[in-house]
Amino acid sequence: MxxxxxxxxxxxxxxxxxxxxxxxxxxxxxxxxxxISAPSGQPMALAGHGPLKARFQAELARHGLLAAASAGCRSIVFNPGAAELGAGDLAAAVLDDDYLAAAGPQDGAIQALLASGCAMIVGSEEGLRRALALGAALPDITLVPDRAPGHQTRLAIGRWLAYAGALDPARHLEEVLAFAPxxxxxxxxxxxxxxxxxxxxxxxxxxxxxxxxxxxxxxxxxxxxxxxxxxxxxxxxxxxxxxxxxxxxxxxxxxxxxxxxxxxxxxxxxxxxxxxxxxxxxxxxxxxxxxxxxxxxxxxxxxxxxxxxxxxxxxxxxxxxxxxxxxxxxxxxxxxxxxxxxxxxxxxxxxxxxxxxxxxxxxxxxxxxxxxxxxxxxxxxxxxxxxxxxxxxx
Missing domain, CATH: 3.90.550 (Spore Coat Polysaccharide Biosynthesis Protein SpsA; Chain A)
Known part of the structure; x- marks a missing residue:
């Protein structure tokens, strides 16, 4: 005292x-x-479709974090519908600009996503603004640019993996040394x-x-x-x-x-x-x-x-x-x-x-x-x- x-x-x-x-x-x-717990290294499966899917697939495979869709593990879903959001354990939902532009406050998939507290990944600053306007919480959103030069997208995916606890920050540092200007x-x-x-x-x-x-x-x-x-x-x-x-x-x-x-x-x-x-x-x-x-x-x-x-x-x-x-x-x-x-x-x-x-x-x-x-x-x-x-x- x-x-x-x-x-x-x-x-x-x-x-x-x-x-x-x-x-x-x-x-x-x-x-x-x-x-948060130490990086788990647990593989993740990919589902859905979107412009960033191929890049995520390549980066997860490179880090040994890519799982088959039928493996029963956590998944990253691209532009999900309401049914996909309720289908299993989600690591993140990746939302492109067109998906967010078409979504409204009463959209069932968006409301289910917001209610779940699931991590969200957007592909542009405009997409980020739209997600915030729909009610998403800033700590839940990560920006991974889908139209940037290859090294920027690669490093942004690694940055999210570190935030998600899937990649050791020391490994991300090595990526910056290898690929950043x-x-x-x-x-x-x-x-x-x-x-x-x-x-x-x-x-x-x-x-x-x-x-x-x-x-x-x-x-x-x-x-x-x-x-x-x-x-x-x-x-x-x-x-x-x-x-x-x-x-x-x-x-x-x-x-x-x-x-x-x-x-x-x-x-x-x-x-x-x-x-x-x-x-x-x-x-x-x-x-x-x-x-x-x-x-x-x-x-x-x-x-x-x-x-x-x-x-x-x-x-x-x-x-x-x-x-x-x-x-x-x-x-x-x-x-x-x-x-x-x-x-x-x-x-x-x-x-x-x-x-x-x-x-x-x-x-x-x-x-x-x-x-x-x-x-x-x-x-x-x-x-x-x-x-x-x-x-x-x-």
């Missing part, structure tokens, strides 16, 4: 009453925190779940630095999916020979003059000793340890051994190697998130700039913990204030 009171007092002191209220008001979504030196990558269309659309409208989307890996618990996404991006960048990589998330936002700020930061990093540039530091424990301070325009550049937050960061090769070594068995949601893992890197050298040069959107929900991003706002402002108070007092 005493520890809880102390934590509350610390939150109020750092973030104010509003910050404390936001922590209570915006709680973690337990559905995103639950553990390179991530070159000094590339700008935005990790984003393609199913969250509003987040992507908003990011596209304010993307001054030419970030390229990487389809994040969906897993339960969601924090592991996030960490696997960063691990996979880091591994692909290292394979591609990258010495420096900028990664943001799709709830980051940037001012119109961000490219100029970013270029100045990179020029500074060219002559500094560093591992991570932490663009938005979400929290600190106690007073920050600042070993060096420089002025860069209207910003203070600081050097510190601490980082926290993945909204917008730049990584050198040493940090990418550490990120690629993340293990899902190294801890839990309190000790082994990807930023906690990076913060534990021996001899970590962090550079940051205050005021922070990127922002964090408050109007969306965390895809990792489920609460509204507004919960982070007080933490970020408190961290920024604490750092500024130190550097301005020197």
């Amino acid at each position: 005493l520890d809880a009171v102390r934590r509350l007092c610390r939150v109020v002191a750092q973030e104010g009453v509003t910050g404390a209220i936001n922590r209570v008001r915006y709680r973690r979504d337990d559905r995103l925190m639950r553990e 390179p991530i070159g030196d000094r590339a700008h990558i935005c990790i984003s779940l393609p199913e969250y269309l509003q987040r992507r659309d908003s990011f596209r409208q304010g993307n001054p630095a030419g970030f390229r989307f990487f389809d994040g890996i969906r897993l339960l618990p969601a924090w592991k999916g996030c960490a696997w996404s960063y691990k996979t991006v880091a591994a692909k960048a290292l394979q591609s020979g990258a010495e420096r990589l900028t990664i943001c998330e799709d709830d980051a936002f940037f001012s119109p003059d961000f490219p100029q700020y970013c270029a100045a930061i990179h020029r500074y990093l060219d002559r500094a000793d560093w591992d991570v540039f932490n663009g938005v530091m979400t929290r600190i424990e106690g007073k920050p340890k600042i070993s060096l301070r420089r002025r860069l325009g209207d910003n203070h550049i600081i050097h510190t051994p601490h980082m926290m937050g993945m909204v917008f960061n730049v990584y050198n090769r040493i940090a990418l190697e550490w990120m690629a070594d993340w293990s899902p068995d190294a801890g839990d949601a309190n000790t082994n998130t990807i930023d906690e893992w990076l913060n534990s890197m021996p001899g970590l050298r962090v550079v940051s700039a205050v005021p922070f040069i990127a922002g964090h959107r408050e109007d969306v929900h965390s895809t990792i913990f489920g609460f509204k991003n507004q919960r982070y706002s007080g933490m970020i402002r408190a961290t920024e204030r604490e750092i500024l108070s130190q550097v301005e007092s020197r």
